[in-house]
Amino acid sequence: MSNLARITPANWPHPADYAAPPTAADRTRWAEADRAARPERLGRLRKRMIQEGVDGYFGLRWEHMRYLTGLPFDESEVAGSGDSGKFMVGLEDVWVLADSRYTIAVQRECPDATLYEIELQLVDEWPGLVAKSGVSRVAVEAMTIPHLTWERLRAATPGIELIPVEGWVEADRQHKEPSELERVAAACAISDRALAALLPSIRQGVTEKDLALDLEWRIRTGGADRLAFDVACLSGAEAALPHGAPGLRPVKSGEVLLFDFGAQVEGYRSDMTRTLFVGEPRERDLEVYRMVAASQDIVFDALGEAVSSAQRGIALPAGPSFDHMARDLITGDGRFPAYGHGLGHGIGLATHELPGLGRRSADVPLPDRTVFSVEPGIYMEGEVGVRIEDLVIVDVEAGLVERITNFPRDEVVVGI
Amino acid sequence: MSNLARITPANWPHPADYAAPPTAADRTRWAEADRAARPERLGRLRKRMIQEGVDGYFGLRWEHMRYLTGLPFDESEVAGSGDSGKFMVGLEDVWVLADSRYTIAVQRECPDATLYEIELQLVDEWPGLVAKSGVSRVAVEAMTIPHLTWERLRAATPGIELIPVEGWVEADRQHKEPSELERVAAACAISDRALAALLPSIRQGVTEKDLALDLEWRIRTGGADRLAFDVACLSGAEAALPHGAPGLRPVKSGEVLLFDFGAQVEGYRSDMTRTLFVGEPRERDLEVYRMVAASQDIVFDALGEAVSSAQRGIALPAGPSFDHMARDLITGDGRFPAYGHGLGHGIGLATHELPGLGRRSADVPLPDRTVFSVEPGIYMEGEVGVRIEDLVIVDVEAGLVERITNFPRDEVVVGI
Numbered sequence: 001m002s003n004l005a006r007i008t009p010a011n012w013p014h015p016a017d018y019a020a021p022p023t024a025a026d027r028t029r030w031a032e033a034d035r036a037a038r039p040e041r042l043g044r045l046r047k048r049m050i051q052e053g054v055d056g057y058f059g060l061r062w063e064h065m066r067y068l069t070g071l072p073f074d075e076s077e078v079a080g081s082g083d084s085g086k087f088m089v090g091l092e093d094v095w096v097l098a099d100s101r102y103t104i105a106v107q108r109e110c111p112d113a114t115l116y117e118i119e120l121q122l123v124d125e126w127p128g129l130v131a132k133s134g135v136s137r138v139a140v141e142a143m144t145i146p147h148l149t150w151e152r153l154r155a156a157t158p159g160i161e162l163i164p165v166e167g168w169v170e171a172d173r174q175h176k177e178p179s180e181l182e183r184v185a186a187a188c189a190i191s192d193r194a195l196a197a198l199l200p201s202i203r204q205g206v207t208e209k210d211l212a213l214d215l216e217w218r219i220r221t222g223g224a225d226r227l228a229f230d231v232a233c234l235s236g237a238e239a240a241l242p243h244g245a246p247g248l249r250p251v252k253s254g255e256v257l258l259f260d261f262g263a264q265v266e267g268y269r270s271d272m273t274r275t276l277f278v279g280e281p282r283e284r285d286l287e288v289y290r291m292v293a294a295s296q297d298i299v300f301d302a303l304g305e306a307v308s309s310a311q312r313g314i315a316l317p318a319g320p321s322f323d324h325m326a327r328d329l330i331t332g333d334g335r336f337p338a339y340g341h342g343l344g345h346g347i348g349l350a351t352h353e354l355p356g357l358g359r360r361s362a363d364v365p366l367p368d369r370t371v372f373s374v375e376p377g378i379y380m381e382g383e384v385g386v387r388i389e390d391l392v393i394v395d396v397e398a399g400l401v402e403r404i405t406n407f408p409r410d411e412v413v414v415g416i
Numbered sequence: 417m418s419n420l421a422r423i424t425p426a427n428w429p430h431p432a433d434y435a436a437p438p439t440a441a442d443r444t445r446w447a448e449a450d451r452a453a454r455p456e457r458l459g460r461l462r463k464r465m466i467q468e469g470v471d472g473y474f475g476l477r478w479e480h481m482r483y484l485t486g487l488p489f490d491e492s493e494v495a496g497s498g499d500s501g502k503f504m505v506g507l508e509d510v511w512v513l514a515d516s517r518y519t520i521a522v523q524r525e526c527p528d529a530t531l532y533e534i535e536l537q538l539v540d541e542w543p544g545l546v547a548k549s550g551v552s553r554v555a556v557e558a559m560t561i562p563h564l565t566w567e568r569l570r571a572a573t574p575g576i577e578l579i580p581v582e583g584w585v586e587a588d589r590q591h592k593e594p595s596e597l598e599r600v601a602a603a604c605a606i607s608d609r610a611l612a613a614l615l616p617s618i619r620q621g622v623t624e625k626d627l628a629l630d631l632e633w634r635i636r637t638g639g640a641d642r643l644a645f646d647v648a649c650l651s652g653a654e655a656a657l658p659h660g661a662p663g664l665r666p667v668k669s670g671e672v673l674l675f676d677f678g679a680q681v682e683g684y685r686s687d688m689t690r691t692l693f694v695g696e697p698r699e700r701d702l703e704v705y706r707m708v709a710a711s712q713d714i715v716f717d718a719l720g721e722a723v724s725s726a727q728r729g730i731a732l733p734a735g736p737s738f739d740h741m742a743r744d745l746i747t748g749d750g751r752f753p754a755y756g757h758g759l760g761h762g763i764g765l766a767t768h769e770l771p772g773l774g775r776r777s778a779d780v781p782l783p784d785r786t787v788f789s790v791e792p793g794i795y796m797e798g799e800v801g802v803r804i805e806d807l808v809i810v811d812v813e814a815g816l817v818e819r820i821t822n823f824p825r826d827e828v829v830v831g832i
Contacts, residue, residue: 075495076646080768081659100756101658104797120776140563147566148558148580164564213636220629226646230492242517243497340516352496360536381520 004293005410013196013408019189021223022265026186030266033179034070038112041068044172046091049139054163056135057089060144063349064169066267069096069110074226074267074349083122087113090133097125123152130157139165174346174354174367181393183268184347184371185404187224188391190263191270192407194218202414204253204278208233208246211257219263228262228269228351239275239385242341242377251415253279256289256384262351269351271373272405273389278415286411288378288386291336293409295326295376296388299343303394303401306366310396315365319344319357326376327359336378339387344373347391368396371404420709421826429612434822435605437639438681442602446682449595450486454528457484460588462507465555470579472551473505476560479765480585482683485512485526490642490683490765499538503529506549513541539568546573555581590762590770590783597809599684600763600787601820603640604807606679607686608823610634618830620669620694624649624662627673635679644678644685644767655691655801658757658793667831669695672705672800678767685767687789688821689805694831702827704794704802707752709825711742711792712804715759719810719817722782726812731781735760735773742792743775752794755803760789763807784812787820 007013022030045068049057059065062073065085073085084102088095094113098106106115116132118125130138140150142164154162176184198215212233219227233246236255251257255278262271275289299322310316323343330338342358345351348371355366357374366372370393377387390405423429438446461484465473475481478489481501489501500518504511510529514522522531532548534541546554556566558580570578592600614631628649635643649662652671667673671694678687691705715738726732739759746754758774761767764787771782773790782788786809793803806821 075491077659079491079766080645104657105659142564142567143562145563146559147556147561147563148582150563151558151580164567166564217633229496230642241520243521 004290005408007408007410007412009199009416012199012412013192015193015197017196018192018406019186021190022186026182027266030179030183033177035112037177037179038068038070041172042089042094045089045169048168049089049091052139052163052165054137054139055091056130056133056138057165057168058138058140059087059089059169060141061169063173063353064141065096066349067169067173069094069113071096071106071109072267074264083118083125086122088116088129088133088135088138090135093133095129095133097129122149123156126153126156130160135160137161137163139163139168142166170354173348174370176348176369176371180268180348181369181371183265184270184391185393187228187263187265187268187270188272188404188406190219190223190265191261191272192405194222194263195259195261195274195407197222199412199414202251202257202276202278204415205250207248207250208235208238209248211251212246215259215261219261224263224265225267226264228264228271232258232260234258234385235278237382237384240379240381240383241385242339242379242387251278253415254282256285256386257414258385258387260387260389267349269347269349270391270405271347271351271389272391272407273375273387274407274409274412275386275388276412276414279413280416281411281413285384285386288336288380288384289411291330291333292376292378292386292388295329296374296390296409298329299326299374299376300392300401300403303392307394307396307399307401310368311399316368316394316396318363318365319355319361320359320363322357322374323359323361330376330378336380339377339379341377344375346370346372366394368394370394420706421824423824423826423828425615425832428615428828429608429824431609431613433612434608435602437606438602442598443682446595446599449593451528453593453595454484454486457588458505458510461505461585464584465505465507468555468579468581470553470555471507472546472549472554473584474554474556475503475505475585476557477585479589479769480557481512482765483585483589485510485529487512487522487525488683490680499534499541502538504532504545504549504551504554506551509549511545511549513545538565539572542569542572546576551576553577553579555579555584558582586770589764590786592764592785592787596684596764597785597787599681600686600807601809603644603679603681603684603686604688604820604822606635606639606681607677607688608821610638610679611675611690611823613638615828615830618667618673618692618694620831621666623664623666624651624654625664627667627675628662631675631677635677640679640681641683642680644680644687648674648676650674650801651694653798653800656795656797656799657801658755658795658803667694669831670698672701672802673830674801674803676803676805683765685763685765686807686821687763687767687805688807688823689791689803690823690825690828691802691804693827693829695829696832697827697829701800701802704752704796704800705827707746707749708792708794708802708804711745712790712806712825714745715742715790715792716808716817716819719808723810723812723815723817726784727815732784732810732812734779734781735771735777736775736779738773738790739775739777746792746794752796755793755795757793760791762786762788782810784810786810
């Protein structure tokens, strides 16, 4: 079992323990790295296109728009942007669609792509786009394009073959470039700092909603461009809801307090969970906490061994094997139920991406030079919930298993 | 042309000019109204199902989940919720899918639906769902379901007929219930208050980002559950980007300052735009502003006449006719280009919904008892942009054309 220290106000972490927010120079460097990497990203996609015998790739996912063209969209922007940002990759060129609201943004943000101005619905623009880009056999992101749109595009250009494809860019995006990992780590440090800064504000009587808003504010004024997702702050038995929302419940002594949150830095995200103890921890809650920490520990140990083996040429284990390892430890102990969700997920432009470390994730070796979460939990309905979530970089060539969430995982006591 | 007053600090609006934030009693009343209305909403859907000869309706859009089942999802939650929240409406019952992360939420929030627990991918759960719900001919939201998912569901249950449908629930949702309109108006009042409260903070040198965050904070601590969408704050020539993002540009005297923002109250949204003058307005900017205000005025006048006619049995005009009216006024004047976007859009659970008031919106009469934006603009690239956006309720029976955005549309001067 883990050796966890007890962390009280006397030895609480301090915001200055964590890396400073990114500078303007960092941001410029990252933008330049992205622009320099884009031809290689497109080159890998085109290699796949040629292998699969297509001469066009029609993309609709915002992560892919950003990765391949530079357009800084995310889930909040796509809700209102219509067909703007969708893109066609040919064997030589890239076209980015934009209606009048987005033409200037595309010209600014996608310097190496060609603006394709649209005025009408996608189906009405499609024949022109296909003609202009000269494609005849087009891979289409079929887990994103709505069924009805697919049918309409097919009918609009009967001579053009549409090939439903899935996962091409996702598979590529799980291998992270150094400047991508830097941004994930920078987002982690902003989150660590924000939680350290919040600790003194956690007093009995303050509500989950107050604390969630306070933490969000610290993240967004502490160097983040935005949140990765809404802050979860759940106290006591509410922490047993793995996706609960902060409510008007006041923080109470003798309860746990769970925070799940993340930041975005130039498009790249962090994701961390800490479960704190308000006042003197209850024995049962400590037992649950130690069990979760132990189940996370064995995963980190196993990742270290896996990277050593990989340096000797043995493939990394598959994601599900790590989930089973953590789950079996909890189940084997017999006192508590194991988490119902997966052990972890890749992270980058999206909060959840490949690789998957769930029970039902793909049974293929983990990719190299990647970053993902390790987040076991125990949820006892009506009683208590505990989750601990860290991000970890795995890099075989560098012999590296690096936890980049640095806020302590020990028994942190607050509100006293 | 409009008679617009000049509003300086001496006669600025004050937060207390607008309705107070909703109380806990308001929220309870709205929740009860929703629960009471849900059987009628489902009844209208089932009537359509029977007309079209289907015995099941498989829904995937979060607006529809919320409207028909009560599950309080929005675009931020669906990003990570997998298949949870998707739902099947049968002729008698409703089933809401949830994996282990969401089962408690569904039980709490959807008291009149049946939880359908899922562990696997949708395609693997589908045969069980179809069997349990006893459906054999299923309408599927075909503008939301991904093409690949559609193909997989079809292959998984060859004996079940899938019918691609679009717009059934959208058409219904544009007719608003009184308690829906109350929430949109409450969200408007929160936005009005927040902007009034922000005015003294608008000083030369403060950046667009600072002001956007400040305004957001006032909205979220002023009674909103969340933003309707990210705050846009654009100064000077940046205001010519109808979808620009706030940057590090400092506010400067002699420039315009455009805010486009909205709040959410118990799921219902507001959306407003104001273009303020920082320091002494430039003559050219005033001319643009007055032109935009005039183009909005003639729409409101025409709406008033349309409602009077409708009370005598004449159908309301179609959305595009109002767009043409505002656009033609600007174009006919000849000095400035007209907006490239649409004149307006319905609003409710989603920020953009039916009815559409764009050039290419459906050429059908506006629905009765509805709410939409009227937001003409003029964008001169590299020079200046002006947009004025108000929400308006149209209710023929009540003889009502009510602007529910109450912050003045006059020439508001700030930063002096």
